[in-house]
Amino acid sequence: MAARVLDLVTELLDEAEAGGCAAGAVGVAVPGIVEEAAGRVVLSANLGWRDLDLAALLAERTELPIAIGHDVRAGGLAESVLGAGRHCRDLLFLPIGTGIAGAMILDGRPYAAGGYAGEIGHLRVEPDGRPCRCGGGGCLERYASAAAIAGAYAARAGEPVTAAEVAARVAAGDPVAVAVWGEAVEALAVALGAYATVCAPELVIVGGGLAGSGELLLEPLRAALSARLTFQRVPRIVRAELGDRAGLLGAALLARAGAGAP
Template identity: 60%
Template sequence: MASADCVVAVDVGGTSVKAAVVDARGTANAAVTVPTSRGAEQVADQVAALADELTDAVQARGPAPVALGVVTPGLVDEHSGTVLLAGNLGWRDAPMRALVEKRVDLPVAFGHDVRAGGLAEAVLGAGRDAGDHLFLAIGTGIAGAVMLGGTAYSGGGYAGEIGHIVVEPGGDACACGARGCLEATASARAIARRYALRTGERVAAAEVAARAVAGDVHAVAVWDAAVIGLAEALRVCLCVLAPELIVVGGGLATSGDQLLEPLRARLAERLTFQRVPHVVAAELGERAGCLGAGLLAWHAIGREVRP
């Protein structure tokens, strides 16, 4: 295949940084993963080093990257290029786009990991040709991306915080300071914690899901509460946005129909007049954030990506 233009895409996570080059068809190559450094300056150094490494790797066989996209978790204001707050990185008001721009000779696009993941699913995955829709990422935390007119609505960085819709009033404490948030009920972390509280046994959320299928009563109770919480939060989203499609991604979505079938049922039984949405699994898995960073980089230089 002929060598083609590409961009560098970097997805900064709480524990690891994923990087790759992404071509104009949305295909990722030369993927690398490294543990996340501490501090915004250090992570910007890391992003620049990964960009150098990937540039060297692709230059051996084709043109150098033409732009760089980087995404992070937290409250991300794409407009100012700032991470307003990222609890799991310990950052507040980190000017991430400027920090990276200082270190590389490429146009830099900067965004939010889940909104970028939603964009990737919208262009390359389960949201292809869907028009406006909702992307929900259920992992260690829970967040969403409201996909409108082909981009993710940002609200100055505050939009899409579906994980902080209260689904169990007075329920478990959430990291945000409130009680009974969806994230304290249905995130992978919450599922593992709630199962451990009942049984004294610490296992991953996927194992709780497997034990629920096997009939473990504690696993069934924890899993059902998570599904009910998700259904309640999605009902709220439906009332506001009425999406006809909901794409469910993040680590917990790998449970597939074990999550989606009861979720569809619990959601349907809650609806009165609302349109029943299609609820489908995301297709890009944990690559979504990195691919989304690549799409943002392409868009920053005025190029569309066509699979």
């Protein structure tokens, strides 16, 4: 798999050069536990990588400055510089898809903590709740991820559907869909309430597949979060602007910074 990434980067560099635009640096965003500063992938379960010195491999192949980022943090960086968070210094980027991740931007900078920060999908929102793949239980992503929403609906209605279909049924007033959706919103409000209390973001940017449901999700989420908070700063909750390109653009921003550009 690493060999394929090296080949792909070489191809893209050749393509750029053929197009009259020689690249000055390379940025790659990787899912998993990533030590950005060291350019090292500690663990990427999806890719089957462990302790991979990806920056060194790429530097050897390309002889260019290399920046390695984490996919979600890179996406959060892009949203904070180029997308919905352009004017904010403290924000949370929250992609909701098969799982739930978080990229924390604190005082204008992505916060990584050695690659371990931002795992808001594994905040416990339900004591003695559903078991989670992380080894814990009651985690946010077991209630509010697209996979969890689809699974909860299927378990109650006896019919396999996607989260997008559940959303359509919420809009149509299907009571099972409305109940499942309400539980997801409440779970998100519990987790964001904890985040708002500790980190006080000005803005929460919801991304990932579930953001496609737009105000159907965001409007009740704003209400549920406001109802939970008392003295804390209530963050604005908006939809991500960059879609699937956020990670790519974030990797490019990291490469640009690594190459010494302003």
